[in-house]
Amino acid sequence: MPFPNVRLSNRPLHFIYLCDCSGSxxxxxxxxxxxxxxxxxxxxxxxxxxxxxxARVLVRAVRFADGAAWHLAExxxxxxxxxxxxxxxxxxAMGEALELVAGVLQSPPMEERALxxxxxxxxxxxxxxxFDAGLSQLMRQPWAQKAVRLAIAxxxxxxxxxxQQFIGPEPSGGGKSPRRPLQASNATTLAQYIxxxxxxxxxxxxxxxxxxxxxxxxxxxxxxxDLPPTLLDPVDDVGPLVW
Amino acid sequence: xxxxxxxxTRLPFDGLDQPLELTRLLGGGTQGxxxxxxxxxxxxxxxxxxxxxxxxxxxxxxxxxxxIRLGAPNGAFLWPMALLEPSAESRPLIRCQEPGxxxxxxxxxxxxxxxxxxxxxxxxxxxxxxxRACFHLADAFHELHLKGLCYKDxxxxxxxxxxxxxxILICDNDNVAIDGQGAGSVLGTPGFMAPEVLLGAAKPSxxxxxxxxxxxxxxxxxxxxxxxxxxxxxxxxxxxxxRRRLYGEExxxxxxxxxxxxxxxxxxxxxxxxxxxxxxxxxxxLFETSFGAGLRQPGMRPLTGQWxxxxxxxxxxxxxxxxxxEELFHSGPCWSCGHTNPAVLQLQLPRGQVAACPGNDLYPxxxxxRDSERLDQPLAQxxxxxxxxxxxxxxxxxxxxxxxxxxxxxxxxxxxxKTCNVAALQQLSTQAGPITPIRR
Numbered sequence: 065m066p067f068p069n070v071r072l073s074n075r076p077l078h079f080i081y082l083c084d085c086s087g088s089x090x091x092x093x094x095x096x097x098x099x100x101x102x103x104x105x106x107x108x109x110x111x112x113x114x115x116x117x118x119a120r121v122l123v124r125a126v127r128f129a130d131g132a133a134w135h136l137a138e139x140x141x142x143x144x145x146x147x148x149x150x151x152x153x154x155x156x157a158m159g160e161a162l163e164l165v166a167g168v169l170q171s172p173p174m175e176e177r178a179l180x181x182x183x184x185x186x187x188x189x190x191x192x193x194x195f196d197a198g199l200s201q202l203m204r205q206p207w208a209q210k211a212v213r214l215a216i217a218x219x220x221x222x223x224x225x226x227x228q229q230f231i232g233p234e235p236s237g238g239g240k241s242p243r244r245p246l247q248a249s250n251a252t253t254l255a256q257y258i259x260x261x262x263x264x265x266x267x268x269x270x271x272x273x274x275x276x277x278x279x280x281x282x283x284x285x286x287x288x289x290d291l292p293p294t295l296l297d298p299v300d301d302v303g304p305l306v307w
Numbered sequence: 308x309x310x311x312x313x314x315x316t317r318l319p320f321d322g323l324d325q326p327l328e329l330t331r332l333l334g335g336g337t338q339g340x341x342x343x344x345x346x347x348x349x350x351x352x353x354x355x356x357x358x359x360x361x362x363x364x365x366x367x368x369x370x371x372x373x374x375i376r377l378g379a380p381n382g383a384f385l386w387p388m389a390l391l392e393p394s395a396e397s398r399p400l401i402r403c404q405e406p407g408x409x410x411x412x413x414x415x416x417x418x419x420x421x422x423x424x425x426x427x428x429x430x431x432x433x434x435x436x437x438x439r440a441c442f443h444l445a446d447a448f449h450e451l452h453l454k455g456l457c458y459k460d461x462x463x464x465x466x467x468x469x470x471x472x473x474x475i476l477i478c479d480n481d482n483v484a485i486d487g488q489g490a491g492s493v494l495g496t497p498g499f500m501a502p503e504v505l506l507g508a509a510k511p512s513x514x515x516x517x518x519x520x521x522x523x524x525x526x527x528x529x530x531x532x533x534x535x536x537x538x539x540x541x542x543x544x545x546x547x548x549x550r551r552r553l554y555g556e557e558x559x560x561x562x563x564x565x566x567x568x569x570x571x572x573x574x575x576x577x578x579x580x581x582x583x584x585x586x587x588x589x590x591x592x593l594f595e596t597s598f599g600a601g602l603r604q605p606g607m608r609p610l611t612g613q614w615x616x617x618x619x620x621x622x623x624x625x626x627x628x629x630x631x632x633e634e635l636f637h638s639g640p641c642w643s644c645g646h647t648n649p650a651v652l653q654l655q656l657p658r659g660q661v662a663a664c665p666g667n668d669l670y671p672x673x674x675x676x677r678d679s680e681r682l683d684q685p686l687a688q689x690x691x692x693x694x695x696x697x698x699x700x701x702x703x704x705x706x707x708x709x710x711x712x713x714x715x716x717x718x719x720x721x722x723x724x725k726t727c728n729v730a731a732l733q734q735l736s737t738q739a740g741p742i743t744p745i746r747r
Contacts, residue, residue, distance in 0.1 A: 065633050067437055068585075068643070070578035071428025071530050075545055115464075117427030180546045210544040256309075264337060272497035272550065273337070274460050274479075276363065285546035289337045290359055 074120050077179040077270045078139060079109075079262070080168075081125040082161045083150055084187035084218070090152035094188060094218055097251040101258040103147040109262040110143045112270075119179055119270030124168070129154030132161035158191035158226070159198030166198075169207040180269050180286050181211040184261050185230050188218040195226050212269055212286050215245040216257050222247075232284075242288040256292045264289040311340055311355055313400050320391040327353065327391075327411075339407075343414060353391065354481070355409035364492045367481065371410050374483050380450035383443055385412045385478045410481070419467035419476050426463055426526055432470040434585065434634045435625055435666060439473030441524050442618040442682055447477055448520055449611035452513045457486040459511035461519035462496035463526060486513040495519060497550050498532065502602055505555040517608040521597035524614065528586065531579035533598050536561035536569035539576075560598035562591070587624065587637040589617050612679075619672070619680040626651040626664040652729065654701070655743040663699050663729050663744065665691040674739040686739055690726060700726035701735070701742070709737045 081102065089095045113121035122139035126132055127150050135150060165183065168174065202208045215227035227245035228234055235243045242265075248254035267273060269286050310332045312318065317326040328345040335341070339356040361367060371387050379386035387410040398406045424430040425437070432440075444466070451458055459482040467476040482493040494504055495511055501518035503509040525533045534553050542549045559569040561579060571579040583591070593609045601608035621636050628635055630646035640647045652663040656673040668685035672678040686705050692698035702725070703709055709721040712733045721727045721735070735742040 065433060065627075067425070067430075067432050067434055067530070068578075068581055069428065070581050072426055072526075072532060072578060073535075073575050114427070114429075115421065115423050117423055117463075177540070177543055177545070180544055207544070210546060272547075273464070274462070274482075274496050275494040275500070277492040277494055285544075285548055287547065290357075 072117050074118050075177055075179045076139070076175055077119045077121050077266065078168075078174075078181040079121060079123045079142075079266060080165055080181065080183050081123075082158075082165065082183065082185040083125060083127050083135065084156060084158070084189065085127045085129040085150050085152050085154065086156040086189055086192075087129075087153050088189050088221070089218075093251075095150060095152040097254055098186060098218070098258075099147065099149045101251070101255040102262075104255060105259045105262040106142065106145055106147065108259060109266060110145075112263045112267050113142050116267065116270040119266075121266060121270065125150075126161045126164050128157045128161035130157060132157050132164045134164065155192040156187070156189050157193045158185075158187065159193040159195040161185075162195075162198035162202040162230075166202040166205050166208065169202070169205040169211070171207070174207055178207070181207055182261070182265055182269055183208070183211050183213045184258075185213070185215045185227065186218060187215070187222050187227065189221055190223040191226055195229075199229060210285060212265060212284075212288065214242060214261050214265065216254065216261075217245045217247045218254060219249065220247075240291055242291055243284075246291070260289075260292045264292075309402070310342070311357075311402055312342060312353075313402070314342075316400065318397045318400060319394045320397060321394045322389060322392060323411075327351075329353070339409070344411070346411070350414050351388070352385070352412050352414045353409055354412065355391075356407050358403060358405035358407055361405070361407055366484075366491055368408060370484050370491060371481060373485070374456075374480065375410075377454060377456070380454050380456070381447055383447040383475050383477055384451075384480055385415060385476055386480050387412055412480075415467060415476055415478070418471070419469050419474070422463045422466040422468050422527065425468060426530055428530060430468070430470055432468065432473070434636075435622065436468075436470060436473035437527055438618060438622050438625075438636075439682055440468050440475050441527055442615060442622065442680070443473065443475045444477075444520065444524065444527075445611050445614035445618060446681070447475065448516060449615060451483070452486070452516070452611060455485055456483050457511060457513040457516050458483055459491065459516070460493050460495050460499075461516055461523055462499040463523065464496065466523070482511075497547075498554060499523060500554070501605070502555045502558055503605070505551060514605040514608065517610065518597065518601065518605070520611065520614070521594065521601070521609065525594055525598075528590075529579050529582040531561075531571070531576060531582065533560055533594070534558050534569070536571050536576060536579075538569045540572055558598075558602055560595065560602070562595065563599055564595055565599075581642075584642045585636060587621055590621055593617055615680045619682070620659065622682075623659055623661045623667065623673075625667055626662040652699075653745045654729070655745050657740045660745070661689075663689055663701075665689050665696070665699060669701075669742070671739065686737070687742070689729075692728075699729050701729050701732075702726040703737075705738065707738045709735050709742075711735045 121142045123142050123145050124139055125136040127135040213231050215231050224245050235241045246257045268289050314329050317328050319326040330343045333341045338360045342353045344351050344353045371390050375387050389411040391409045393406040465479045484491050499519045499522045501515035504515050561569050561571050624636050626635050628641040629648050631644040633643040653660045658676050659673050661667050667689045669687040670685055672680045688702045690700055690702055703721045703723050711719045713731045714733045732744050
């Protein structure tokens with residue numbers, strides 16, 4: 065007889081992409097690169113979700129340009145997700161996007177019990193609306209405070225300062241850190257960061273991984289995994305832009 | 308995924324007579340990447356570390372060398388076989404500024420599945436085979452601890468199961484160190500770590516392994532977590548600080564015999580309530596000790612030898628409910644349908660009793676107290692008759708014939724490979740010792 069048909073109760077893990085779709089994203093294939101990076105990352109993300117019996121990974125996406133709107137409104141199990149292409153055109157209503165996300169992080173509709181949400185903000189430019197108002201509305205939500213907030217700067221025109229405000233206080237010391245905006249200067253690096261956010265970070269937020277002795281005390285409520293080694297790509301971070 | 312090492316090439320390494328052919332990338336994590344490689348005619352696995360991993364674990368090379376020298380505790384470990392350093396020839400082919408190093412280990416054969424699939428309810432496995440897997444786990448860490456080693460990171464993520472027979476494989480053996488020599492950087496996996504490690508008061512050791520082993524056994528046997536009861540319901544966001552309370556500061560076993568404050572919730576924690584009654588008191592008591600007194604007093608934790616003994620006896624008691632067919636492991640009413648079953652025919656052996664239920668096995672440890680419990684090499688196996696499964700037979704798996712006496716005095720001989728009907732049997736004498744059916 066098979067083992068009884070029961071399983072460890074799980075909690076939802078909400079993963080939300082906030083994607084810049086302003087007109088500048090149409091240049092040099094950036095929009096296509098982002099669509100490809102997200103689409104390519106889905107099998108790996110589904111695999112991590114399967115390995116984490118404690119989590120139900122649910123994906124959503126917001127697009128922002130002249131305004132902000134849900135691109136994928138329904139929290140979708142990653143195994144069932146088929147990525148529809150984002151299209152570029154308009155300005156950069158980033159503040160409005162944050163307000164939209166604030167709306168879904170309040171309970172209800174947010175479940176009473178969950179794993180820390182993961183928010184990934186991807187932008188290539190400056191907000192054109194009231195970013196501060198959007199951010200403060202977002203950060204009034206306890207679930208947003210608990211969330212793992214990551215930001216990816218595409219190209220060298222992104223506003224690193226606002227992305228850092230979204231993430232939270234800048235970590236001390238120099239160098240790369242997942243608590244600083246990740247700078248993707250080409251499509252390969254972008255794909256690596258998206259892959260990392262959708263696998264390693266989802267893993268860390270849903271089921272704890274092996275813990276090392278050197279985990280810093282100020283690691284926040286979820287210790288983040290190492291960034292992918294970009295040594296594989298020695299031209300990273302030194303420009304010139306590929307786009 | 309980008310591979311650090313060039314696939315499809317033959318790469319020479321210092322310390323290896325022949326180059327390795329890199330056939331494919333099996334996976335990657337935060338520590339490094341694992342490849343399938345061919346070494347001559349042999350298929351092996353190669354783990355290659357990221358420079359960041361080597362940098363933060365300065366004793367890694369030394370630990371690996373030591374493990375390779377000491378050899379695997381038993382066949383359940385995918386143990387390091389050789390340390391690989393790049394040669395002058397292969398260094399330029401490694402796509403990394405720091406070439407680093409890696410190690411060779413056996414390749415995991417097909418048929419083994421990640422234990423997380425079982426925890427997630429997505430593995431078809433019988434209760435008997437889960438109990439066997441638990442026995443093999445206790446046995447593997449028993450052997451590892453007997454060698455003076457500790458594993459440090461026992462968790463669901465490092466275990467593979469073969470559903471068909473409960474065989475196990477333990478991977479990620481690169482944290483293994485000599486017990487008490489605080490060499491290494493891993494602390495374990497939250498949810499499995501002993502409270503004193505989680506709270507920063509101790510380093511991983513054989514004694515903290517015993518705690519983590521108990522958690523892993525509980526998770527395999529119940530598909531639930533020993534500390535997730537009502538207290539968890541008060542946690543909205545299950546993050547690091549919440550886990551520290553749940554598994555450390557305020558840890559309370561969901562079935563603590565004295566304190567019912569953290570009992571499972573009937574809706575949220577249904578798995579625990581359904582599966583816990585399957586197991587006999589002797590096994591439940593080991594968990595109560597592990598997560599009761601053993602929570603704060605490492606000296607109270609059950610030893611691997613105790614787990615082996617209790618798990619092996621639990622398997623000996625296995626019988627089937629006559630009403631619903633479920634596997635039962637104690638004489639109380641069926642955990643599934645509540646039916647009270649009549650006592651099942653037992654085979655009395657010099658060192659224990661085995662229920663006469665098809666699928667149960669007789670082992671050398673049932674006959675000779677000097678043999679410690681092992682589940683390989685059974686001497687005899689209980690099987691159903693091919694055309695009438697209600698007729699239970701005992702098959703001689705040994706090399707010599709058995710002499711049997713029936714209840715009417717008739718004598719018979721059971722050659723190796725033959726099976727005798729236990730219903731008519733008075734006694735069997737075998738080279739290992741006597742087998743006597745007890746009818747109640």
